[in-house]
Amino acid sequence: AFIPPHTRGYRLRLDERSRRLWLNGKEVLPPLSAQQFRLLQTLEKQQGEVVSREELIQAVWGEEAFGVTEQAFDALVRRLRERLAEIDPHHHYILTVRGHGLRLDNPPAE
Template sequence: MSESSVTEDLVAPQQAARPAAHRESAMIILRHGAEAGRRWPLYRDEELLIGRRDDCDIPLPDRQVSRSHARIFWENDGYYVEDLKSKNGTHLNGEEIVGVAQLEDGDEIQIALRFKLAFVDAGATAPLTLDENLPGLRLDMETRQVWVNNKLIDPPLSLHQYRLLHALWESGGGVVTREAIINIVWPEASGEGVSEQAIDALVRRLRERIDECDAAYRYIVTVRGHGFRLDNR
């Protein structure tokens, strides 16, 4: 499988159980991504590696994520996040990290466009509520369900609509060309018989379905002369 493939699920590495005395209550919560709400505990004697590699502690399958993208670790008086010279950078509360930054309860770490992680400090009561009422669009790859601002699109998207949205989602905010859309949405057509108007009509219908849940934001952006991209909240 090529590195550009982003269809694989998030897989947590198998870890041996730790003695209770060494456990901490601080954690990282995936707030935005394919498995929003997932949690990873933090330990003072171990760093947490984030990246595209399968053996990372938090594996994020997206081509915009570097193989070893960032790490979270304890030092002296608290937890810190460090960008590991990633290609697209790591953002903390909307600001790009230069070197190392200390984490505070409720901080948001963004990796690429698809993934937002929340830091919850020891003793905080936020873990039960951080993953609720989150803005943006989310796909469930297994059920093919789509949520926008925590509202399920119902009835479900048509097959062609879902294929288009899935392609935009997998691009991680990158442009999906019209040629690529034809190959993904209408693989049986081989590029013949699919007009520009057919693509535009499909994009328009998909936008209308998304607008049913969030009409105030334009998720699908037209890149003139190239194609379309997903601009998630």
């Protein structure tokens, strides 16, 4: 499998071209939804920096971002966290930074 160079050596790895995700070397199946993938991709590109809710909503929903509710965003984040926890229940990858947004915690692979 192709592994993007900037993600080698990390627990969470995304491949934008094939829209695939690996956690600890195990592919996440079934694949993430398009919205889940875009959310994770946006966080991953910021490499540990906080990304605002507004920026994430824009990245995930694009043109339709105007009508997105807080509840819809929170539900998307919750489902994505649940998917990641199914494979790696011992680490929280998506961290909430109160009043600021979300941050990806993607530690080096063991």
